[in-house]
């Protein structure tokens with residue numbers, strides 16, 4: 001019998017709630033029981049109130065248990081966690097994870113792999129559709145990529161909602177021997193953590209998106225400026241970049257082509273203002289994070305004075321999907337009809353931190369779904385004491401309450 | 414966390430190992446901080462000379478960024494998130510409790526060098542807030558009990 005796959009997330013939120021000690025306990029219990037397991041540290045599914053969410057695979061189906069604490073592990077194992085995960089009778093059992101109402105109500109694009117795969121495994125990434133976007137980008141060539149991104153209607157996720165295609169076209173058309181791709185991973189606004197989750201849960205997607213951006217505008221270097229408060233995101237990204245380089249996805253010949261692209265993670269230093277794009281560029285240059293006067297735009301005079309694309313993490317991670325499935329994919333999905341009313345045609349992700357119980361059971365969610373007004377509904381719903389939006393674009397998002405947040409609110413004191 | 418004692422030599426070594434980078438100053442300051450536990454005043458002229466910058470420029474950068482503490486921290490560093498999401502679930506009560514139990518105020522190091530208590534602004538753990546970082550380890554769903562455990566760990 002082959003090893004039983006057991007998943008324990010490596011997302012910072014899961015770790016902050018004890019995932020590492022749960023993983024250790026699972027390994028030790030498996031050893032005691034003489035069961036051969038393969039422990040996978042996946043990203044988070046976004047059901048943060050269930051973290052650490054342990055999953056066990058049986059016959060290709062993943063059964064979930066959460067929130068698991070170290071002290072629960074022995075009882076779960078005794079109840080059949082490894083041998084019969086489908087029929088474990090325990091308070092923490094949530095059944096088949098993919099059938100959870102929170103997940104079935106969503107259509108995930110950027111976060112499709114997050115929580116499913118091992119974020120540090122390139123093989124996993126490739127097996128789940130990774131680098132298909134790059135392959136198509138290489139077929140299309142620079143102008144074709146810019147046209148595709150423009151056609152998709154993608155708008156920046158960093159706050160201003162600026163059309164990404166137009167930004168890219170400006171840098172594409174700018175003259176310059178050196179151009180840069182900069183990813184804004186400063187995610188400074190409290191209550192937002194979708195950038196963090198995707199960097200920790202699917203780092204190759206960001207690497208692929210930035211590589212495509214480089215090929216689109218003729219940039220050979222990229223920087224990811226990540227806030228220092230995200231040490232797990234930084235180490236995951238660095239590991240993934242090393243793997244991508246070792247496998248020819250980064251370096252002097254991307255995928256064996258004539259395109260070169262190098263990528264580096266730079267750590268912020270605790271200055272909120274560095275999320276603003278021009279002060280971020282100053283900071284990358286090694287200066288104080290002071291805002292620059294505009295114009296000139298970073299697209300013309302950016303990092304070290306060179307033409308520069310600066311985009312948010314979620315703008316760049318949307319790109320592989322746009323290229324792989326085509327710009328029209330954005331329009332033909334379930335929300336396309338409603339999307340027609342808005343100028344932005346692309347779905348956005350929202351981070352939500354809601355509290356309907358004391359902190360030990362605080363709940364949160366990641367959505368990839370659009371329609372009515374998140375802000376109004378959230379404001380109206382007294383159940384949500386803190387609702388996070390990382391961009392005005394979330395105005396267009398619908399906030400669908402998972403069935404598990406039905407409990408009445410209680411103040412934490 | 415063990416740190417090395419400051420020396421010009423070691424600082425020069427750190428600088429030279431970063432010279433291949435574009436815009437190396439922030440990575441250098443991070444490395445200096447990691448090596449010595451803080452960014453000593455005496456490191457500024459060394460870095461400035463090696464990078465061909467003025468002392469004022471390097472000083473300006475060091476003082477701009479919150480992460481570059483210019484005095485050594487305590488043996489333990491407790492950072493509690495005070496950003497909006499954590500505030501909305503009552504972190505301020507926990508901060509008061511931590512200050513009382515540790516015997517230091519926010520932003521201070523205890524006189525015996527045992528512990529530094531600092532605010533941090535958003536660890537992205539908003540869905541399991543309140544959150545903290547203790548000696549680099551992140552902790553979510555913080556409550557009074559968790560603070561007591563942190564205090565016990567620091568006192569050990």
Ligand SMILES: Cc1cc2nc3c(=O)[nH]c(=O)nc-3n(C[C@H](O)[C@H](O)[C@H](O)COP(=O)(O)O)c2cc1C
Nearest residue numbers: 156157158159184186187188275276277311312315
């Ligand atoms: C004070 C301030 C803070 C900002 N913080 C962030 C941030 O943390 N992350 C981000 O992506 N954009 C932030 N922005 C927006 C950026 O300036 C910029 O619009 C964005 O990086 C562009 O990327 P996009 O086109 O992909 O949205 C901030 C802007 C201001 C004025």
